[in-house]
Amino acid sequence: MELFPYEEFRPYQREIYEKTYTTLLTGGTLLINAPTGLGKTAAVISAAAKYILETGGVVHYTVRTRTELEPPVRELANIMRRGVELDYVVIKSRQDMCCYQQLKKLDYLEFLAECNLLKSMDKCVYYPPRDVSIPLKNVSAYIKFLCTAYSCPYEYAKARLNRAKLIISTYYYILGREHIDLKDRAVIIDEAHSIFDAVIHLYTVKVSETDVKSAYREAKKYGFLEEASKIYALLTFIRKMSGVVDLGDLLGIVEDLDLENAIWEIIKKKTDEKINPYTPLILLRELKNALKSRIKYFSEIRGEDATKVLVLQPLDPTSLVKEKLKEAKSVIYISGTLPISLFSTTLGLIKYSHIDISFSEYIPRQNYLSIVDLGVTTKFTERSEDMYVKIAQRIADIINISPGGVLAVFPSYEVLKGVRKYLSISIPHWYEGSQEVDLHNLPDRFFIGAVARGRYAEGVEYVRDGKNLLSTVAVVGVPYPEPSPYLEKRVESLRPRLGEKAWNSVYLYYAIIAVRQAIGRLFRGPGDRGVLIFLDRRYAEPDIWSSLSDILSGSLIVNELGEAKENIIHFFTSVLKVAK
Numbered sequence: 001m002e003l004f005p006y007e008e009f010r011p012y013q014r015e016i017y018e019k020t021y022t023t024l025l026t027g028g029t030l031l032i033n034a035p036t037g038l039g040k041t042a043a044v045i046s047a048a049a050k051y052i053l054e055t056g057g058v059v060h061y062t063v064r065t066r067t068e069l070e071p072p073v074r075e076l077a078n079i080m081r082r083g084v085e086l087d088y089v090v091i092k093s094r095q096d097m098c099c100y101q102q103l104k105k106l107d108y109l110e111f112l113a114e115c116n117l118l119k120s121m122d123k124c125v126y127y128p129p130r131d132v133s134i135p136l137k138n139v140s141a142y143i144k145f146l147c148t149a150y151s152c153p154y155e156y157a158k159a160r161l162n163r164a165k166l167i168i169s170t171y172y173y174i175l176g177r178e179h180i181d182l183k184d185r186a187v188i189i190d191e192a193h194s195i196f197d198a199v200i201h202l203y204t205v206k207v208s209e210t211d212v213k214s215a216y217r218e219a220k221k222y223g224f225l226e227e228a229s230k231i232y233a234l235l236t237f238i239r240k241m242s243g244v245v246d247l248g249d250l251l252g253i254v255e256d257l258d259l260e261n262a263i264w265e266i267i268k269k270k271t272d273e274k275i276n277p278y279t280p281l282i283l284l285r286e287l288k289n290a291l292k293s294r295i296k297y298f299s300e301i302r303g304e305d306a307t308k309v310l311v312l313q314p315l316d317p318t319s320l321v322k323e324k325l326k327e328a329k330s331v332i333y334i335s336g337t338l339p340i341s342l343f344s345t346t347l348g349l350i351k352y353s354h355i356d357i358s359f360s361e362y363i364p365r366q367n368y369l370s371i372v373d374l375g376v377t378t379k380f381t382e383r384s385e386d387m388y389v390k391i392a393q394r395i396a397d398i399i400n401i402s403p404g405g406v407l408a409v410f411p412s413y414e415v416l417k418g419v420r421k422y423l424s425i426s427i428p429h430w431y432e433g434s435q436e437v438d439l440h441n442l443p444d445r446f447f448i449g450a451v452a453r454g455r456y457a458e459g460v461e462y463v464r465d466g467k468n469l470l471s472t473v474a475v476v477g478v479p480y481p482e483p484s485p486y487l488e489k490r491v492e493s494l495r496p497r498l499g500e501k502a503w504n505s506v507y508l509y510y511a512i513i514a515v516r517q518a519i520g521r522l523f524r525g526p527g528d529r530g531v532l533i534f535l536d537r538r539y540a541e542p543d544i545w546s547s548l549s550d551i552l553s554g555s556l557i558v559n560e561l562g563e564a565k566e567n568i569i570h571f572f573t574s575v576l577k578v579a580k
């Protein structure tokens, strides 16, 4: 049964469709790295639908963010429009799905308390959810339809979680703290390159000095004096300490902080008073539970004075991912920027199959000119004003000879600021962190100074009337994340398993993804053309070169960008001729 919702497969789509279907059927792990624009979501969702209809199996399709829910939902709607009936459910955070707009402005924990209060008092007109059948178009229409039918979309979806055959959700429902039984189920993880960051985000606990102060006041106000004095000890600890803190010390303070009774009583009293029953004691309970869990955490106190925040971050997101997915029958990781080898090493995958559609397979080599400049680096130990001047001169040259938009992606705000001082640009230009870029009104020629992993280097499109406005992407330095005690600890925790490769699994992994994301702003499909400039000699070193060889092979290697000036001008002239 063919469920693919389009006339014909585009290049590589059939391979993705068939391999996904086979993996769902036989079980196992499949890694798919395929560029954006190739249509992998349609291929994967169709294969999942075929598998469900033929075997009755269950598939979870998970995405990192709520906006990423749209593509799989849209493709499912396309399939169902052809008369296919599938028991599906779409679920994201309760607050996102809530029908009361005013509740969406509350902090999440306050929102939860308010929602529970409304439900317990029979004051939510959307609760309990009604059984309705929904025409599927997109996520917002799905939610709107349910709200119009007086059926809480979140409660509606939750009630169907265990019986639906296709669950399209955010990562939380698979990777979050709550236990989910994945036995005999299949999991598809979209945007899989970001899974480790997503897991870190899901398990991070942040408690500010203000939160602890409010918890202390509240415990006192409601007469829980013993609890209040223990909370005060935590407050003193946060005030006194800064930087990395010992988990043992922290646990010693919260270990006998029993808040269950106080939380229950305060919520009850507030409910009786008909006010939002949220209490900041809930946050402290979360902190204690995290510290007492089996998860290995790293803890530090950030900020100064009254803005101090205690942060707990999981040390080994890879083991959390493995633990969560160990029962699943099959797991399919898909992404447009998945470094297959680094990813599988980091995750400790031994047996897996993969589809790896490299950049050079998808984008014809004649469509781009790539240059590695050995004359500069942003290596931490070599950063200097002289180096920033050299980089600024190169960027100025790039802007002068580029016929379209230029995106320069810096490894950090620090480097961006350092270089920016020496740049004087006459065309419209923006710097991340200083000005908002009006993406809908970009002129023909412009410059954007972006930061790796920031909002202008990932996920955005620089297009007008379907045409990519960028002609050049310059990657300034290697976008390794800035070294931090947390990242160093993560390397340390991976070292027993990965040895020398542990550093690459943390630092190089992020850098490679950031480079590929930056390049993806210029190359959205095989029709795009442009120049890629790598301003750092480290691109010629083996680890980085081999991780980016599909892009870097055939690059001009120069000691100074000026040596490649004629090549760049020639490239743009011939590209413009072709375009005419």
Ligand code: SF4
Pocket (backbone or CB within 6 Å): 094, 095, 097, 098, 099, 100, 103, 114, 115, 116, 118, 119, 124, 125, 126, 127, 152, 153, 154, 155
């Ligand atoms: S039950 Fe649903 S609609 Fe009602 S407050 Fe909670 S989330 Fe909102």
